[in-house]
Amino acid sequence: MSTTTSTDLPVAELPARAGLFWSTGFPIIPVAIIGVILFMAIFADVLAPHNPEVGSLAARFRPPFWQTGGTTKYLLGTDQLGRDVLSRLIFGARVSIVVGFTAVIFAGVVGTTLGIVAGYLGGWVDQVIMRITDAWLALPALTFAIFLAAIVGPSEMNIVIILGLVYWTRYARIVRGEVLSLKEREFVRLAVVAGCSKWSIMRRHILPNVANSAVVLASLMLGVVIVAEASLSFLGVGVPPPKPAWGLMLSDGKQGLMVGYWWLTVLPGCCIMLMVLSANLLGDWLRVKLDPQLRQL
Amino acid sequence: MSNSILNSASSEPWRQTIPALHRPLLELRNLSTQYVSARGTRVIRAVDDVSLSINTGETLGIVGESGSGKSTLALTILRVLPKAARIVAGQMLLDGEDLVRKPEAEMRHVRGKRIAMILQDPMASLNPLFTIGDQIAEPIRVHEGARRGAAWRRAIELVKKVRIPSADTRVGQYPHEMSGGMRQRIVGAIAMSCEPRLLIADEPTTSLDLTIQAQYLALLRDIQREHGLALIFITHNLGIVAKMCNQLAVMYAGRVVESGPVSRIFNAPAHPYTKALLNSIPRMGDNRQRLTAIDGQPPDLSRLPRGCAFAPRCPSVFDYCRVEAPPATDLGHGQTARCWLTTPSTAGAAACAGSVS
Numbered sequence: 266m267s268t269t270t271s272t273d274l275p276v277a278e279l280p281a282r283a284g285l286f287w288s289t290g291f292p293i294i295p296v297a298i299i300g301v302i303l304f305m306a307i308f309a310d311v312l313a314p315h316n317p318e319v320g321s322l323a324a325r326f327r328p329p330f331w332q333t334g335g336t337t338k339y340l341l342g343t344d345q346l347g348r349d350v351l352s353r354l355i356f357g358a359r360v361s362i363v364v365g366f367t368a369v370i371f372a373g374v375v376g377t378t379l380g381i382v383a384g385y386l387g388g389w390v391d392q393v394i395m396r397i398t399d400a401w402l403a404l405p406a407l408t409f410a411i412f413l414a415a416i417v418g419p420s421e422m423n424i425v426i427i428l429g430l431v432y433w434t435r436y437a438r439i440v441r442g443e444v445l446s447l448k449e450r451e452f453v454r455l456a457v458v459a460g461c462s463k464w465s466i467m468r469r470h471i472l473p474n475v476a477n478s479a480v481v482l483a484s485l486m487l488g489v490v491i492v493a494e495a496s497l498s499f500l501g502v503g504v505p506p507p508k509p510a511w512g513l514m515l516s517d518g519k520q521g522l523m524v525g526y527w528w529l530t531v532l533p534g535c536c537i538m539l540m541v542l543s544a545n546l547l548g549d550w551l552r553v554k555l556d557p558q559l560r561q562l
Numbered sequence: 563m564s565n566s567i568l569n570s571a572s573s574e575p576w577r578q579t580i581p582a583l584h585r586p587l588l589e590l591r592n593l594s595t596q597y598v599s600a601r602g603t604r605v606i607r608a609v610d611d612v613s614l615s616i617n618t619g620e621t622l623g624i625v626g627e628s629g630s631g632k633s634t635l636a637l638t639i640l641r642v643l644p645k646a647a648r649i650v651a652g653q654m655l656l657d658g659e660d661l662v663r664k665p666e667a668e669m670r671h672v673r674g675k676r677i678a679m680i681l682q683d684p685m686a687s688l689n690p691l692f693t694i695g696d697q698i699a700e701p702i703r704v705h706e707g708a709r710r711g712a713a714w715r716r717a718i719e720l721v722k723k724v725r726i727p728s729a730d731t732r733v734g735q736y737p738h739e740m741s742g743g744m745r746q747r748i749v750g751a752i753a754m755s756c757e758p759r760l761l762i763a764d765e766p767t768t769s770l771d772l773t774i775q776a777q778y779l780a781l782l783r784d785i786q787r788e789h790g791l792a793l794i795f796i797t798h799n800l801g802i803v804a805k806m807c808n809q810l811a812v813m814y815a816g817r818v819v820e821s822g823p824v825s826r827i828f829n830a831p832a833h834p835y836t837k838a839l840l841n842s843i844p845r846m847g848d849n850r851q852r853l854t855a856i857d858g859q860p861p862d863l864s865r866l867p868r869g870c871a872f873a874p875r876c877p878s879v880f881d882y883c884r885v886e887a888p889p890a891t892d893l894g895h896g897q898t899a900r901c902w903l904t905t906p907s908t909a910g911a912a913a914c915a916g917s918v919s
Contacts, residue, residue: 452686455679456689456700458674460675474689474691
């Protein structure tokens with residue numbers, strides 16, 4: 266790497282701080298995919314060639330442009346109501362991203378808070394919170410989500426809250442475990458003997474130290490939550506039609522699969538797969554990068 | 563022996579007038595702390611009937627083996643005991659105010675503000691995520707409600723005071739950018755940040771190398787002199803005690819077996835345990851092939867023998883030691899010991915023991 270001339274003394278290169286992101290193993294492809302999906306979500310109004318919710322019945326079941334019968338007017342074909350698949354995919358990205366991120370953040374805030382409180386205060390508070398967590402984890406996540414969705418009715422907002430309520434337990438468990446070891450650390454004990462209150466210790470000394478793990482878990486949970494949202498939409502208790510959501514598109518297109526309208530299911534399926542795969546790869550990389558045991562201070 | 567009777571008798575009126583004229587900064591009276599197991603079946607007397615006092619400007623050394631209750635005593639004074647432990651008896655008078663009965667909310671303003679503590683491990687005592695300036699400023703902001711900027715300027719002053727060069731840039735750095743000695747000084751600066759009256763240092767130099775240790779001790783002494791601070795120094799290094807302290811308390815199995823001025827205890831130790839401890843220190847010009855060790859094991863605090871806890875290991879033990887625990891006996895000049903050999907009422911027994919040895 267060194268471009269110094271031979272007269273210079275060899276100087277050991279310290280890993281620069283920017284090296285965190287451009288070091289070996291940086292997941293360029295997953296980040297690029299997530300970047301493209303984010304871009305589509307943000308600029309959906311500009312990018313989409315057609316209105317995703319209104320189709321023309323005269324142009325139903327058009328195949329993608331490279332197949333016979335396809336036109337460049339509908340690049341990826343149309344569905345059973347003549348709506349442009351490409352536009353629906355682009356707007357669907359917005360739903361996935363918005364629901365995925367907000368649900369992950371909501372679950373993260375609830376779970377991390379409860380995990381810190383349980384771990385730090387201990388005693389009966391810990392017992393109550395962790396027994397609730399155990400009971401919660403015993404319920405099958407998706408069934409529970411369907412149950413909740415059936416009660417409160419489908420809407421984007423409700424989906425976020427439901428997914429948050431279903432998945433906070435994972436944060437609570439992991440964060441609590443970390444807090445248990447953190448609170449025995451000398452700097453926390455020093456804060457105690459320096460007269461800090463319990464709440465300020467949790468906020469100033471515990472929270473920043475568990476933030477890493479929470480972020481890593483969030484990136485891994487993103488994939489789970491997006492699949493869950495797609496599943497709920499597929500089952501008809503998620504994002505209500507005609508709003509385009511990838512899961513809903515899968516569900517709408519499934520009858521067409523047998524008669525050769527493959528683009529109605531394969532394309533949204535690929536979008537879900539790419540998004541989840543990228544989120545997981547990014548999460549794995551973050552986990553290794555931010556792991557205090559592997560990290561060099 | 564009659565001499566000691568005279569001393570203790572003549573010192574009685576003197577002791578009575580003392581509290582009125584000159585009140586110690588911190589006075590522990592018959593303090594006991596116990597750990598109780600979850601089912602309440604085992605009780606560990608970690609601190610048992612401890613009476614000590616310390617004046618402003620004094621340094622009290624507390625020595626003893628691991629598990630003798632030194633650290634629990636420190637945690638008791640600050641009332642930051644683990645859940646299983648509680649103070650079961652006694653008083654802790656700080657400026658005449660009993661800390662045992664103080665509500666927890668008020669106790670928080672004692673910790674860090676009036677009594678500060680330095681913990682053992684400088685590597686782990688600092689939060690790796692904050693700059694050292696932030697961490698020194700934290701108690702100032704908590705206890706004095708100082709603004710960020712003002713607290714930061716105080717932090718720089720404190721870093722200068724603990725003799726770290728280029729304080730202005732150092733306050734903006736993180737703990738991992740400093741050496742162990744520097745980190746320990748930062749911990750000292752945090753302890754001094756609210757100008758406490760009493761500083762408790764729990765083996766503050768065990769993890770430092772010897773040169774750094776000497777520098778750090780010199781620094782502590784200077785700070786103490788400058789601020790008229792009372793210092794409680796917990797250690798198992800009698801060399802440090804000789805250098806740093808003017809008062810000494812020797813703990814064994816949760817009890818203070820001997821206490822008094824360092825010079826008196828070093829020259830005329832009264833308790834066999836203290837004698838054994840002093841004998842086990844290697845000295846310059848020492849020709850012994852093996853160092854003297856104290857035979858036997860430290861006692862199990864949950865199964866203490868009846869009588870004196872040191873009896874099983876004591877070289878001058880006699881029958882009565884196993885029957886009843888000795889009370890604290892005043893030996894004059896502020897020296898007390900818990901040993902039947904020093905108790906006037908067992909002078910005969912002592913003479914008997916003397917003939918044995």
